[in-house]
Amino acid sequence: MPFFRSIENFVQEFTRRESRLDMLFNNAGVLYTNARNVTVDGIETHMGINALGHYYLTLLLIPSLSASFKAHPSRPPRVCFTSCASHAQATKKGFDPEDVYGTNAAGTGTRGGFAAYANSKMANVLSAYKLQRIYGDEGITL
Template sequence: MGSSNTRFRMTGQDIVKECDGNSEVKNLHILVTGATSGIGIETGRILALAGANVYLVGRSETKLNEVRENISKEIQKQSSTGTVQGAICDLNSLASIKQFAEKFIRDKSPLNILILNAGILNFNFAQTVDGLEQVMGVNHIGHAYLTQLLMPALIANAPSRIVIVSSQVHVGSPLNYQALEHMSSTADNAKKGWGMISSYQQSKLANLLFARAIASRYKDKQVTAYSLHPGVIDTNLTSSIPLSRLLTILYKKKTPEQGAATTVYCALKPGLENETGRYFNDSTVTHLADKWTDEDINTLWEWTEKVIRERTTNL
């Protein structure tokens, strides 16, 4: 199913109107990672204004407070029933993720929709606090660990959804686990073979495969998962990259308002249960994720579980 130009231009607000009969949004508790910049702010804002109870997750308390205050003012102005609250969680640190998620579960906070929106694109090779290649560590492993820890809340509040912001940059080489292991090692030449675009491509492919893996494993628990391309948007993600280096991933651009649309669609659109595991673009389902086999999905799942197990033993 191809997407039309009209759907390319749709904003998160347009999607909320499209799902208007779905007044369920007022009862939803939605968590958004990377909620202090770009499409993360817009996603949280639109969902809260639509009446949802939104947890904004970020790593800077100052930024979180600012975003929360701005959205709260808008909620009051529009007399929306939505709410926003901020929570600190640094995806660069597995200990920070654990601390946040364990408190969330302990507080019995309700959760219907988990939006894994945060993402980084590095100009130089770096590793996380836990020694993982940073782009894969933040974009996939951190999110996978967060999902693992929050799964009891999603199951308890089912039917629930996990929405994963991937990218059309995912198209390319299959995951190279050997290279990923090497880049997450303490070897002097750990950055051997690392590339700015390739590291991002690998992490975004992992996002897509992870949605497929969740879909197949949790369908019977009524937890569905979707991955998506938000569009190419001028956000903090690309702020430190020289323009010429970005030519390979530049496409027709969207505004942050348009960039949040597909995420909002996957979160709110009624009847998407039958599309679990699929990849969306321009608020339209595609078959791009279907080409990956069960073997691909299982390998990604097992590798992810192994990495998390190894890196969290002493936490």
């Protein structure tokens, strides 16, 4: 089953069973230091699992998070994107889908699977900032 389709299936089943969501903790992650892997959708594994999957899941669950806010405005729903200090080791030019392992990233000192991991962790930080700007005024705390 394609990676993103499995996320859609999960959200469909979740929303069938639940009417709202008070807390979403995006914590799945992988670290392959030397391997060059891709998801079944062809996306580099670190970016797909550690970042894009979290972002997509969160977007699909916005209606459930909004329903929680409407039900209890004094207890806004929360979304957490797990990252780590490794985000500071992201390649300086940013995520390059043509060079996810930092092979051509001069001066970063970060190469291989760790560069891809660090970039995925930076993507989590940026996702949280972006979604906070979009949904913060709607009562969802990121």
